[in-house]
Amino acid sequence: MFYVCLLFFQGYNRCCLVGHDWGGTIAWLFAIHYPEMVTKLIVLNCPHPSVFTDYTLRHPSQLLKSSHFFFFQLPCFPELMLSINDFKALKALFTSRSTGIGRKGRWLTAEDLEAYLYAVSQPGALTGALNYYRNVFR
Template identity: 75%
Template structure:
């Protein structure tokens, strides 16, 4: 019975992956027909926009984790010795998503906005097995210790929220306060998505990302049109007037994710979630 359920589950997963691929392929063909000269345009940004080096946001730092050997990039604001606030971004983001929080909380905390494994200037292991949740949880524990702290206020958004939940579950003594934005408790999410097909459809990108190379390819089309749309469209962008991303903000995201191979690490985070 268990084997039959597992077989049915994976059949549904790969069927849904195939459906997502077909839909993406049709959209690609449609875009080629409308703009044949523009579809495959991909501009690699060579110079970072000035906002990424704004000194008011904090200091760019690096730390190498002993166990994994990976080097992590982060931006820190606030005095050393103050309580630590550790910020974990989502997808497709990087440390810059926390620019407002870096300014807001630096008077009370040592605020650290991390580039997660595979993102931005943090090292990106080549194999998807290096992005299992166990590795991501261990990253946060090791980084906390490398920064000279044994506890922190842990803040996570989206996929960073998933990691934050799991860190708090596995190492509750390390988390004085937990703040999660836009991600439910993992157990609640798993139960809900299995019982509500509508949520399964909304989370379809989880399945789409299981395919090799094709998701990265789709993001690069029309000079990262999908990425721009995520931040600016009415459906997924910031709708509140006065809070929308500026042209320079968008260029910051394009700079990071237009670098060769920059999307594979972030998407690999999702390629291991069905291996548990």
């Protein structure tokens, strides 16, 4: 979304908007609320918000898979849980075979993991990341 804002500051009033995953959610919502500003919308790996909501309500298994959305609504507690013991939970999340971040068949290097952990350890960074989840119901 930063790039969209940058374009508008440079005098553009319309754009071709591309989003992936969480960026896809933001792109969908931007296009829904400001359709006059979007000439084309390309969304990868993210269903339309109403389709996701309908599916989730009809399939309890998806609701369980999305339970972290509800956990992250709590103030301060998710940040505490993710950061205790030197970010042990995040380390496990990033490196797990089922949830880890892969790159062309390779998992995170020690340097990659250190860079992610350094970034989220900065004051307010983890809260900023969790705010995506906190704003999903607004």
